[in-house]
Amino acid sequence: MSPDPTIADLGEQRLLALLQSFCPAQVVGDDAALLLPTPGHQLVVTTDLLVDGVHFSDRTTPPHAAGWRAVAANLSDLAAMGASGLGITVGLALPPSCPVAWVEQLYQGMVDCLAPYGLAIVGGDVCRSAQRAIAITALGQVQLGQAWRRSTAQVGDAIVATGSHGGARAGLALLLDEAAHYPGLAQLSPAHRAALIRKHQYPQPRLDYPRHCATLQTRITAMDSSDGLADALVQLCRDSGVGARLQTDAIPLPEGLSLTQGTMEVESHPGLIWPLDWALYGGEDFELILCLAPGPAQKLCDDATLTPPARIIGHITPQRGQNSVELIFPR
Amino acid sequence: MSPDPTIADLGEQRLLALLQSFCPAQVVGDDAALLLPTPGHQLVVTTDLLVDGVHFSDRTTPPHAAGWRAVAANLSDLAAMGASGLGITVGLALPPSCPVAWVEQLYQGMVDCLAPYGLAIVGGDVCRSAQRAIAITALGQVQLGQAWRRSTAQVGDAIVATGSHGGARAGLALLLDEAAHYPGLAQLSPAHRAALIRKHQYPQPRLDYPRHCATLQTRITAMDSSDGLADALVQLCRDSGVGARLQTDAIPLPEGLSLTQGTMEVESHPGLIWPLDWALYGGEDFELILCLAPGPAQKLCDDATLTPPARIIGHITPQRGQNSVELIFPR
Numbered sequence: 001m002s003p004d005p006t007i008a009d010l011g012e013q014r015l016l017a018l019l020q021s022f023c024p025a026q027v028v029g030d031d032a033a034l035l036l037p038t039p040g041h042q043l044v045v046t047t048d049l050l051v052d053g054v055h056f057s058d059r060t061t062p063p064h065a066a067g068w069r070a071v072a073a074n075l076s077d078l079a080a081m082g083a084s085g086l087g088i089t090v091g092l093a094l095p096p097s098c099p100v101a102w103v104e105q106l107y108q109g110m111v112d113c114l115a116p117y118g119l120a121i122v123g124g125d126v127c128r129s130a131q132r133a134i135a136i137t138a139l140g141q142v143q144l145g146q147a148w149r150r151s152t153a154q155v156g157d158a159i160v161a162t163g164s165h166g167g168a169r170a171g172l173a174l175l176l177d178e179a180a181h182y183p184g185l186a187q188l189s190p191a192h193r194a195a196l197i198r199k200h201q202y203p204q205p206r207l208d209y210p211r212h213c214a215t216l217q218t219r220i221t222a223m224d225s226s227d228g229l230a231d232a233l234v235q236l237c238r239d240s241g242v243g244a245r246l247q248t249d250a251i252p253l254p255e256g257l258s259l260t261q262g263t264m265e266v267e268s269h270p271g272l273i274w275p276l277d278w279a280l281y282g283g284e285d286f287e288l289i290l291c292l293a294p295g296p297a298q299k300l301c302d303d304a305t306l307t308p309p310a311r312i313i314g315h316i317t318p319q320r321g322q323n324s325v326e327l328i329f330p331r
Numbered sequence: 332m333s334p335d336p337t338i339a340d341l342g343e344q345r346l347l348a349l350l351q352s353f354c355p356a357q358v359v360g361d362d363a364a365l366l367l368p369t370p371g372h373q374l375v376v377t378t379d380l381l382v383d384g385v386h387f388s389d390r391t392t393p394p395h396a397a398g399w400r401a402v403a404a405n406l407s408d409l410a411a412m413g414a415s416g417l418g419i420t421v422g423l424a425l426p427p428s429c430p431v432a433w434v435e436q437l438y439q440g441m442v443d444c445l446a447p448y449g450l451a452i453v454g455g456d457v458c459r460s461a462q463r464a465i466a467i468t469a470l471g472q473v474q475l476g477q478a479w480r481r482s483t484a485q486v487g488d489a490i491v492a493t494g495s496h497g498g499a500r501a502g503l504a505l506l507l508d509e510a511a512h513y514p515g516l517a518q519l520s521p522a523h524r525a526a527l528i529r530k531h532q533y534p535q536p537r538l539d540y541p542r543h544c545a546t547l548q549t550r551i552t553a554m555d556s557s558d559g560l561a562d563a564l565v566q567l568c569r570d571s572g573v574g575a576r577l578q579t580d581a582i583p584l585p586e587g588l589s590l591t592q593g594t595m596e597v598e599s600h601p602g603l604i605w606p607l608d609w610a611l612y613g614g615e616d617f618e619l620i621l622c623l624a625p626g627p628a629q630k631l632c633d634d635a636t637l638t639p640p641a642r643i644i645g646h647i648t649p650q651r652g653q654n655s656v657e658l659i660f661p662r
Contacts (some may be wrong), residue, residue, distance in 0.1 A: 031555060032377035032471070034478055039370050045453060047362035047468060049422030051460040065500035080362035091380030091422075093468045129382040135422045135466030137378060140363070192338055224362060284409060 004011060005240035007103065008096035015126060018090070018100070022107040023121045033123035037141045043086075044140040044147065046077035052132035056215050060175040065201035066134070067109025073226060074138035075117070075205035076286040080224040082210045083140035087122035088114065090136055093129030093283075106134070117207050125236045142210070148290075150224035153240035157221070157316040158297035160290040162206050165229045165306045167254030167276050169282025171200030182274060184257065192256030199254060203286040212306060213290075216299060221291040228283040230325060237324035246314040249330040250281050259330075280327075291316055334435060338426035338434065345584075346457060349422070349431070354452045364454035364566035366417050368472045373473040374417075375478065377408035383463035391506040394433045396532035397465070398440025404557060405469035406448070406536035407617040411555040413479035413541045414471035418453035419445065421467055424460030437465070448538050464583060473541070479553035479621075483523040484571035488552070489619040489628035493537045494639045496560045497606050498585030500613025502531025513605060515588065523587030530585060534617040543637060544621075547630060552622040559614040566648075577645040580661040582610050606611040609660075622647055 007015055037043055048070065050056060056066040078085055090110065094103065108122070114120060122139075170185060174197055179185040188196070206224075213220055221240060223232040229251065233244050249259060257275045261329060290310075292300075300310045320326065338346055379401065381387060387397040398596055402419060409416055416604075421441065425434065445451060453470075453605040501516065505528055520525070537555075544551055552571060554563040561581065564575050580590060588606045621641075623631075631641045651657065 030478075030481055031408040032375045032469075032475075034412075034416070035374040035376060036475070037368050037374055037620065043366040043368055043417070043470070044363045044416075045366065045420055045468075045470060047420040047422050047454055047466070048456050049424050049458050049464070049466050051424050051458055051464075053461075054459050054623070077362040081365075083363070088377075089376055089378040089468055091378050093380050093382050093464060117367055123378055125379050127380050127382055128385050129385075129462060129464065130461060131462045133380070133382075133424060133464050133466075135378070135464075135468075136382050137376075137420055137422075137466075137468035138363075139374070139376060139470075142365075144367070145476075147361075207493065 005100045006096060007055070007094050007098045007100060010100050018104065018298070019107060019124060019126060022111050023224065026296035033089070035122060035139065036084065040256045041141040042144055042147060044078055044081050044083040044142055046074055047072055047135070047137040050134045060172060061201060063105035064109035067106040068113040068202050070136050071113040071133050072203045072205045072286055073111045074136050075113070075207050076224040076226055077178050078138050078140035079205055079207045079209055079288060080222050081140070081142060082146060082150065082213070082220065082222060083142040084210060085117050085119045085207060086139040087119055088136055088138045089123040090121050090134065091124060093131070093133040094126065094127045095130055095132065095226040096128065098132060107169050144238040147164040148220050150221060150223050150236050152219060153221040153236055153291040155242055155316055155318050157291040158294045158312045159233070159244060159314040159316065160292065160297050160300060160312050161229065161252060161287055161309050161313045162209060162290070163285070163287040164254040165225060165285045165287065166257060166271035166279035166282050167196050168203060168284040169278040170254065170257060170275065171196040171198065175200065184269050184275065186215060188256045196256060199317055200284070203284065205286055205289045209288055212303065213300070216296040218292050218296040223289050224282060225285050225289055228281045229289065230280040231283070232289040233325045236289065241319055244314055244325045245317050245328055246325055247328050248276055250313045252308065252311050253279055288315060336431045337427060338429045338431060340424050341431050350438060350457060351453060352519055362448035364420070366453060366470065368417065371475050373475055373478060373557055375409055375412050375414040375473055376468065377405055378466070378468040381465045381645050388499060392532060394436035398437040399444040399533050402441045402444040402467050403534045405467045405535045406444070406538050407555040407557055409469055409471035409621060410536055410538045410540055411479065411553050412471070412473060413477060413544070413553060414473040415541060415553065416448050416450045416538060417472055418450055419453050419467055419469045420454040421465065422456045424458050424462070424464040426461055426463065427459060429463060431441045434525040438593040471506040473613065479551050481552060481554050482565050482570040483550060484552040484567055484573050484622040484647050486573055486647055486649050487625070488622040488648065488652065489625045489643045490575060490577070490585060490645040491561065491623065491641050492565070492574050492618055492626050492644045493540060493621070493641050494616070494618040495583040495585040496556060496616045497588060497610035497613050498527050498530035498616065499515050499534060500609040501606065502529065503589060506531065515606065519587045527585060527587060531615070534615065536617055537619045539620055540559040543630070543634065547627040549623050549627040554620050555621055556661065557614060558620045559612045561611040562614070563620040564656045567620065572650055573600060574648040574651035575645055575656045576648050576659055577656055578659050579607055581642060583639065583642050584610055
């Protein structure tokens with residue numbers, strides 16, 4: 001075997017054995033995996049298909065990070081439903097030329113992202129393909145009738161962000177050597193640069209929130225910010241038939257970025273300056289956007305056990321016209 | 332828009348709306364789908380990734396059949412666990428040049444395969460890709476502790492096939508114009524040819540069996556024959572630590588094929604003649620291979636409500652050496 005063995009060198013049986021070494025022993029070897037949901041709970045299912053060159057690339061995403069991010073995106077969808085996790089299945093399409101080390105690191109990244117939540121890969125499939133692709137289905141559960149939806153926000157609700165926004169986009173810019181276009185990025189300390197790159201490569205799904213919020217015993221409307229903070233709010237408003245007023249200076253930014261750095265005017269949004277555009281539209285931060293009554297919202301923000309702390313970034317207003325989200329800028 | 336619109340013509344929003352039109356209204360629009368398992372049941376999960384050119388091709392599989400087969404393969408895995416279905420999720424990777432009609436027919440095929448079991452597509456994802464790929468995860472449930480495994484066969488068990496084998500491979504041969512190599516195929520009537528092609532394009536998953544077998548109240552060891560009847564038996568024997576004696580003339584063949592047609596000796600298996608090689612090694616027939624005590628096995632075979640009837644094709648023997656499955660030929 002060559003010093004950098006490929007999938008073709010390994011052969012199907014040994015590839016399967018390698019992948020199974022990342023799964024709990026009891027789920028290996030039958031036609032399907034078995035899981036035991038808790039009585040009185042609904043099953044929550046979400047699925048994602050990630051393709052090489054579209055969702056990950058060797059240029060910005062080492063295989064360990066690609067595996068982590070793929071799992072994080074799915075766990076984030078479970079969190080957005082107020083669910084806890086049960087496990088994931090992984091379908092893997094690989095060209096024969098794919099290095100074995102790439103697959104090992106991919107699976108290690110998945111397992112490392114799952115481990116803090118006591119979750120595992122419970123099933124899978126692997127096949128030959130011209131292009132690398134990863135299909136993940138995450139399974140979770142939520143107490144019957146307690147799932148968080150997008151359609152239940154009410155006028156007067158506080159809008160809460162569970163963490164900073166814009167960091168994943170900033171990390172990508174650094175990885176793509178775009179820093180020259182953004183003086184604020186170019187001037188960052190090495191530690192801040194590393195932290196932003198980590199936000200792109202190793203986002204933290206907020207699967208800690210459903211458990212935290214259960215104690216509040218209040219109606220929660222939720223969505224994750226995987227497609228951007230602004231997109232999440234627009235969808236929440238549309239599905240709930242309400243509007244939103246967003247206090248731009250209340251949006252938490254990652255360390256190293258601040259609104260006062262802003263110098264560039266964004267053409268498509270006159271008056272919207274960098275890095276606020278990344279915070280609103282960058283996406284892939286995988287935080288949660290929650291709408292809940294102001295009292296419980298404040299309680300959540302005062303919870304010192306949440307890292308980073310939750311922040312109220314605006315309020316739900318009566319339905320407006322075409323622009324459901326109104327941006328309020330500091331004077 | 333051109334007369335044959337593509338995914339690129341349609342745009343992402345309208346593509347999503349199109350796909351959602353194949354899903355029940357209540358599952359559309361949140362981060363994840365919600366399902367309610369029956370209390371006292373375990374969740375059964377199986378996943379498959381299918382890639383254009385490897386698992387389906389425009390030459391042998393129209394999109395409607397590709398969708399049907401993809402779903403049938405997953406439902407067959409649920410059936411092999413003794414489970415009933417809850418629903419499926421679908422991840423779809425499509426090149427921008429993919430015709431919209433292809434996607435519509437693919438989804439119609441999936442929905443048509445699910446419908447007889449009261450099942451639906453409950454979630455999904457769609458993304459851009461150079462190569463078409465379909466990721467399916469099927470969810471089912473089985474009464475706690477009642478799942479069928481591969482490792483529980485006992486010496487003396489009867490081996491039951493739920494239907495004929497070799498038909499899917501014969502249908503593929505007809506589609507690939509291989510009939511000239513197999514005189515028996517070339518002589519078939521148009522009706523028999525059509526039926527064999529149907530077995531390749533529209534296999535019937537045996538999700539009817541778990542319910543039928545529940546009334547037998549007996550230990551059942553099971554696997555589906557998606558990778559071939561012989562492969563299923565070898566795996567059952569290995570996992571159960573037993574051997575098997577297979578009565579070759581008892582294996583049901585599809586209408587139009589019979590052992591007496593056999594004329595060609597298969598090089599790799601001296602003495603093994605066509606079409607028996609297809610019945611043993613062809614695969615993709617998606618029947619179940621069950622091992623159970625002879626009494627209940629006979630009862631199953633006498634059940635006139637099962638179409639086609641179940642057939643005892645052999646017996647479980649003590650563990651043998653390397654060749655766990657012994658083929659018995661009629662004299």
